[in-house]
Amino acid sequence: MTQVGEEWDEGGPERLYVLTGGRSGFDETGLDLVTLIVSRTPPQIGMQPEHESILRVCASPLSVVEISAHLKLPVSIVSVLLADLLAEERVEARAPAPALPDIDIIKAVIHGLQNL
């Protein structure tokens, strides 16, 4: 994955392919756009830079979609990168609130909005 040619199109699909080792994620990872990710370990020297960035921006909880926005990478790619970090137990994933109708969550949202 480190052998990359000189003429490299930064945003191109080839690069994304190399980044993820050819996998395309999201479905397999079970991550939602709003799954909150928190780092469990600090970034380490020699890590893939994208992994390093994720560990850094997730020092406090951050959703999958926010990671995507901050890293300027599509969610589909971020999900694959996160799958690596989850497998290595370098990050923790906090699943979204359970499916509705959950009256307690609805009430919490109403209360939160009223207090804005």
Place this chain on the structure above:
Amino acid sequence: MASRTFETAAGPRSEDALPASATSAVKIVIVGGFGVGKTTLVRSVSEIRPLTTEETMTQASTGVDDLAGVERKSMTTVAMDFGRISLNDELVLYLFGTPGQQRFWFLWNGLFDGALGAVVLVDTRRLEASFDVLGRLEESQTPFVVAVNAFDEAPSYTDGELREALDLTDEVPLMVCDARNRESSKGVLLALMQYLHSLAMTSEAT
């Protein structure tokens, strides 16, 4: 190494960081045609400056003028804006401003799965832009409210006229809003949540 081209991410500003106690998140989808005011609404209630996520869509197309019938690929970048509201120390709400064309929705797998509900933003100058969206939401059984974003130049209709034009049943909350106004936008989100509350109460009672 790939690092040469990856722009190291700055990440959120420290004042935008969620507390370590944040444990779960919920989402509401704001859906409507281009220029209807989705980003404006998200911006007026979000605690962070709206962020953007992009996906690249590859479309295979065989050109009619292409004698060899060679398959060509065109790439389109589709963007989605979103914002965030911390509801309390544990619960976070995300608001997604999603393009009206449902053919883009698959790009964000699970966007509507587990969403609390949706706000359909409508511009009365282009009511037909909402037909597709409304049908889709009904099909997927996503609860929604309809908010007319009142542009100055736009024609105004009565409730009844709008319900008829949009084929809305009486239960679906319908309101007028100004997406630029924080209180008005907050009111739209609250209307959706009150509606969900009433739906949940009804289903609990049966």
